[in-house]
Amino acid sequence: MRVQLKNGKQKELIYKVKNKAQFTWKDFSEFLNVSESCIIEWSRENNLLPFKIFKRLDKNNEYEKHIVKIRKEKWGQSKGGLNSSGSLKEIKTPKKSKELAELVGIILGDGNINYIKKGKKIGTYMVRISGDKRYEYDYLTKYVSSLFMRLFSIGTKISKRKGNDLSIIVHSKKLVKFFISLGLKSGNKITNQVTIPKWIFKKEEYLKSCIRGLIDTDGCIYTLKPHYPNYYQLSFKNHNIKLLKDLRKAFLKLNYPISNISKNKQIYLTQKLYINKFYKEIGFSNKKHRDRYKHSPVV
Structure with a gap:
């Protein structure tokens, strides 16, 4: 209520x-x-x-x-009269945009959409995005949460687990179904080989925003000191080969000389020239990466 x-x-x-x-x-x-x-x-x-x-x-x-x-809120019920626990309260349905493409990238990187089953019935519908509370508290609870609020007029809840794990969570059946309609899948992203939706490739601004979301969550930037002090790298590692291939395709489409996929399931963007180009054209929303770019630490 x-x-x-x-x-x-x-x-x-x-x-x-x-x-x-x-x-x-x-x-x-x-x-x-x-x-x-x-x-x-x-x-x-x-x-x-x-x-x-x-x-x-x-x-x-x-x-x-x-x-x-x-x-009163509107709550869905599954067959048999059991509560689905997936809220059917109204959410704003956004049009395709740069912000939506970035959020899709964030979910592809360190998020997932899922539902928790209760017996044979579907339980809670959920969107979860995770990170490290030491470095990404503000990114998750302020920036990413504000994306959900601006796009869908829905708030997020904070979930703290053991250690440094931090997640923001949204429980909404309509939200889960909306993301599925955009081309995402519920469940294990690696098993399901979830990747960048085709509509994001249709506009350069969508592609840049989606890449930003992916790098902010699952990417890393560092220098190659002391052996190669003039070389910088931006890397992305993921066990989802289909996603790696599509992210590489996205970089090439935007004229970035990205590496081939390595044996340890990574792709690299090397040299300061191209890192600076990335920062100017795509950028970071995650302060952790902005700080690393500015201070260029050894990682």
Whole structure:
């Protein structure tokens, strides 16, 4: 359920809790276990608060008097009357764009779309994107989460596992079906040989954006010091051979002298000239790679 408050009261409530607890947006997102972009959209009153979040923020019931309406979510059911747990709430359906192509690249790199089965029935529909919380916390919880919000008007949840693993997750049946309609597949990306959808090859701007998403998540940039101090490399490693072949095809189409696929399932872009060309024409959304480009460390 979603809570609709009087105009201005949702923003007031969020800032009241944030200021009282002296939260940063990052602290607030960890407290509520949602992405920063999701909270910011709530604070701008672009989306209604989920009932559970509202009750958590309004512990003293001070804002109940400002409730205009409680809106019910639409939930899907599988045959037999069992809940599918895949929300059928409305999402914005975006047109093909540079941002959508980049998100597809991100999912192809370090994400997956899937559903968790419960017996013979389909359980939770899910889109998950993972990374290293030491270097990619802001990239995932701010940048990638904001892509979901701008494209689909849907927030992400943060999932922290043992060690340095961090994921952002979206549970939505419609979202999973939308990505499948774009050419992606659910399940194991290597087994299914999921690759760059054909529509992305039709426009150069889509191709550049998709490459950016792939390199941001599964790529690496480094110098070849000390033996070859004037040489730089950008590499991409993946066990999905079909994806490697298509990414190589994409680089060649954009006139980048990419290497052949190596025995350890990698492709390389070498020399500072072409790394600089990549940075200017395609670039990085992931700060981790921008920093490596600027400081050129040995990796």
